[in-house]
Amino acid sequence: MITIHQLSGLVSGTVIKRPSASIKSPYVADVIYGDNTILGHCPSLGCCGLADKDATVLMAPSKNPKSKCQYSVYLSSIYDEKKDKCVIVGIHPKLAEQIVENCISKSNFSWLPNITNYTREFVIKDKELDVDSRFDFHGYDENNKEFILEVKAVPLADYQDIPKKERKGGTTTKSRLKIKSHISLTDTGRKQPIQ
DSSP states (O other), rough: OOOOOOOOTTTEEEESSSSSSSSTTTTEEEEEETEEHHHHHEETGGGGGGTTTTOOOOOOOOOOOHOSSSEEEEEEEEEEETTEEEEEEEOTTHHHHHHHHHHHTTTOTTSSSOEEEEEEEEEEEETTTTTTEEEEEEEEETTTEEEEEOOOOOOOOOOOOOOGGGSOOOOOOOHHHHHHHHHHHHHHHHHHOOO
């Protein structure tokens, strides 16, 4: 088995209030850890209940020395009654990007071999194509073939096939612009969609 990513110092806690009673930001929760109440950074907000009151979360010590939060919430533990077991769900928005970056740097993707260099959070602005977008990864392989990669983590998804008019919410303007950018770049041959 290959270890792709490791979260060090994980501890389990139970969210008792989000936003925190002491810091009113929706990104901060009061979490019971051992016998203490600590501040946990919840970059995914409540994540549809996975990081809200009574949720069991797995946290790692904060890497930011200036943070008022001692821990950052990365995972949520939920009980699946049908399977009679605990399921761990990644809820930190940057976790998927960190995992993908590790795979890129170790050449773990067969469809993205021998990357010689890459950058994170690559911005493309092209007035002619009406593109102004940021992508998670951009780089080149050993043959100088360019790639652009966008990573999305979806801890919760509804796979029920319902008519569009019955769906709540919909695609945000920001998402529509990013989709438009992807289509424009693909049409020019600059970005190859992954099959």
